[in-house]
Amino acid sequence: MHRRTLNLGILGLAGVALAPSVARAAAEVDLDAAVEPRVLGDPDAPLTMIEYSSLTCPHCASFHAKSYKPIVETYVETGRMKFEMRDFPLDQYALRASAMARAIDGKPYFALIDLIFKQQSSWTRASNPIDAVKKIGRLAGISAETAEAYMTNNELLDSILNGRIAAQKTYDVNSTPTFVIGDEVIRGAETFETFQKVIEDKLA
Numbered sequence: 001m002h003r004r005t006l007n008l009g010i011l012g013l014a015g016v017a018l019a020p021s022v023a024r025a026a027a028e029v030d031l032d033a034a035v036e037p038r039v040l041g042d043p044d045a046p047l048t049m050i051e052y053s054s055l056t057c058p059h060c061a062s063f064h065a066k067s068y069k070p071i072v073e074t075y076v077e078t079g080r081m082k083f084e085m086r087d088f089p090l091d092q093y094a095l096r097a098s099a100m101a102r103a104i105d106g107k108p109y110f111a112l113i114d115l116i117f118k119q120q121s122s123w124t125r126a127s128n129p130i131d132a133v134k135k136i137g138r139l140a141g142i143s144a145e146t147a148e149a150y151m152t153n154n155e156l157l158d159s160i161l162n163g164r165i166a167a168q169k170t171y172d173v174n175s176t177p178t179f180v181i182g183d184e185v186i187r188g189a190e191t192f193e194t195f196q197k198v199i200e201d202k203l204a
Contacts, residue, residue: 027149034102034150035159040072040110041082047202049075049083049195050180052167054090055097055133056124057176061117063189068114070192075199085113087160088167088176093124096151097133098160103142103150112140 049071053060075081089095101112116123116136126132134147150156167173171185179186179195182202186195 027143027146029103029149029153029156031153031155031159033105034099034153034156036105038085038102038105038109039082040084040107041076042079043082045076045079045082047075047081047182047199048180049081049199050086051083052086052088052171052173052176052178052180054088054094054176055101055113055116056089056091056094056120058120059189060177061120063177064114064117067190067192067195071195071199074196080203081199085110086163086167088164088173088178089160090176093129093133095157095160096130099150099153099156100133100137100142100147102156103137103146104140108140112137112142115139 051060051063053063072083076083087095087098089098097116101109101116104112116133119136123129123132123136130151134142134144137147138144164173167178171178171180175187177187177189181195181198184198184202186198
């Protein structure tokens, strides 16, 4: 099955992933903006597709490489559906990368997420994955200081992890990627045609 299962032993609510770095980051964190939903497309679109993903999950990267673009072009850019990204980090590196990405919003946010997935095999295997993903963030205009501030802000990290807990309770999300289209849950990096059938059924 094309999905990656949550490893609770890697990431806990009170583990090393939440420990701030020794050096205090100078940049400010706009927490209110950081925790806002990340939605692409017309807010009034008749249908919503939610993706729960982990930025270190290879199956999530596969979805973004194969199915994401045609879904956006066919349904989001035409105003028929909006697309929402929700964080479901499976390890501390995914958690930190998700937090960094929330320093920006709108289309730049989605472009950065896409880039992080495209370079996933590189930055996740680097000797220092945190520094490696920060370099990707700089391509989106996120300075090293800002990235550090967001990656070590406990309130933001708690918000992301609480969102993961809510996903487990609401939609029984326990692996990535998981998608919610209307009232239907799809688990795994399925083909565009699979998503298309569900979306068309919901729009009918």
